[in-house]
Amino acid sequence: MASRYWVVSLPVQNSASSLWNRLQEKISKHSFDTPLYRFNIPNLRVGTLDSLLSLSDDLLKSNNFVEGVSHKIRRQIEELERVSGVESSALTVDGVPVDSYLTRFVWDEAKYPTMSPLKEVIDSIHGQVAKIEDDLKVRVAEYNNVRSQLNAINRKQSGSLAVRDLSSLVKxxxxxxxxxxxxxxxxxxxxxxxxxxxxxxxxxxxxxxxxxxxxxxxxxxxxxxxxxxxxxxxxxxxxxxxxxxxxxxxxYSSEAQESRKQELEKLVQDQENLRASLLQWCYASYGEVFSSWMHFCAVRDFAESILRYGLPPNFLPLLQKLRRKSVQSLKDYATVATGNTFWKTDDEAGGGVPGLAGDADAHPYVSFTINLV
Structure with a gap:
């Protein structure tokens, strides 16, 4: 089942703790079925307004790339698990389920120093993910090459007598x-x-x-x-x-038959080894890419919030898993945060989830969605 989160940064009028407490009261009062989480983003290095504006132009494109690699590895895992007949495993980041990693996100200071310029952080994330994608292409190509050889042999052995290999049928x-x-x-x-x-x-x-x-x-x-x-x-x-x-x-050649038999056995073993190796690599790489993606989302939220609300940074980043009643609950959150109902009606906003692409300017706050699958 698809898992989607809504990221929203709300302006803080008094204190972040006060706003957070008011939101929690709202959750308790209305018994919303979708808990709200704080998206723990540290104070990053802002730089100049020009650098932020320039960075903002590249954020969506870079996000699409990192997100795309994450989904590509996930689909590869699903295919390998299906072919191997193994039970699907819950994907993790350093042993933590991805949903838990996101809702309890902690910035990795050792990997991405907060004093580094935001452009450096984004370039580092992009470079690491690009390297993983290149590695994925090489590994998948090697695995698919062995699969293709085996498929070709199987076609020869399972086709009609007019085309199939006869060596296994003749003594x-x-x-x-x-x-x-x-x-x-x-x-x-x-x-x-x-x-x-x-x-x-x-x-x-x-x-x-x-x-x-x-x-x-x-x-x-x-x-x-x-x-x-x-x-x-x-x-x-x-x-x-x-x-x-x-x-x-x-x-007829007994030596040739034995050679073909050994070649087939080797290809079968190579395929099994490559499949197992690729699957384990995908598990580890998915966690690495997912972690990089969440750090990217943190930078994106931080940069866009500064551009929207100005300096010094004074906003509350939040996460909520999207479910059937999520949209209404998010409207109530925003109402509490701003003290007024600035939302457009569903007809005016085109329906759906507020803050999605194409509706970014409908409301005076920063928001975007994270599609895990």
Missing amino acids: SEDIIVSEHLVTLLAIVPKYSQKDWLSSYETLTNYVVPRSSKKLFEDNEYALYSVTLFNRVADNFRTSAREKGFQIRDFE
């Missing part, structure tokens, strides 16, 4: 190869088997009588062997083709 005792004799393999339509058995001895001279033996049969064709003199093999192929029988080129 050494089925083939006679000598100075004068050769065994050919004929692909005979199922409905033409009587015709084959009554005519193969006369398709050319020097066919060994009663030498044809059925080796295998699928839904469309039957595989027959036939032994004849080597010098008339080309004539036999031509006559067989004219009657609708296909002679497959085949050379």
Whole structure:
């Protein structure tokens, strides 16, 4: 089920603690089904107004990139778990479920020093996520290459007799190869088997009588062997083709069969190893990308709040998980925060969740959504 959070920063008139307490009273009074969380953003380095304006232009584009990589890794995890037949695991950040990580977010000072310029922080996040995305592409390509090789082999082994690999169907005792004799393999339509058995001895001279033996049969064709003199093999192929029988080129080799068997076993093992390795890497990388994304959201909320409310920073960042009754509860929160009902009606705002893209200027506060899946 999709998990979405609404991030909103409300202006503080007296103190953040006072506003927070008033919001909690509102929650208790109306018994809202969606708890409210504080989005713990530290005081970051503001820089100049020009730098903030320039940064603001890139925030949405960068957010889409980081969010996109997060979802890409999540989809890869879901596919790998489905193919592996393993039960879906709850995704975590350093062992903490992603929802809990978000609602209890703590800024990583060691990784992103708060005294660094915001542009540096954003560039660092973008660079780290871009490196993970590149690594993901390489690992997925390696895994898909092995899968493609296995799929190609399986298609050859599971297709109709007209195209499939015959080596697993033919035994050494089925083939006679000598100075004068050769065994050919004929692909005979199922409905033409009587015709084959009554005519193969006369398709050319020097066919060994009663030498044809059925080796295998699928839904469309039957595989027959036939032994004849080597010098008339080309004539036999031509006559067989004219009657609708296909002679497959085949050379029996026990060494080649063993080599193909070992190659298949190695590919199967390689696929399993790569799948397990890729899945574990995705689990770890998803946590890293998700953490980077939440730090980015914190920078975005901080920068846009400064641009909206001015200096010094005096706003209360909040989080709420979106559910059916969330929109109305958020309206009540904002009413408490501002002391007046500045909301547009649903018809005026176009309905939906306030503060979503396309409705950013409808209300005098900073807000955006975080779509976890």
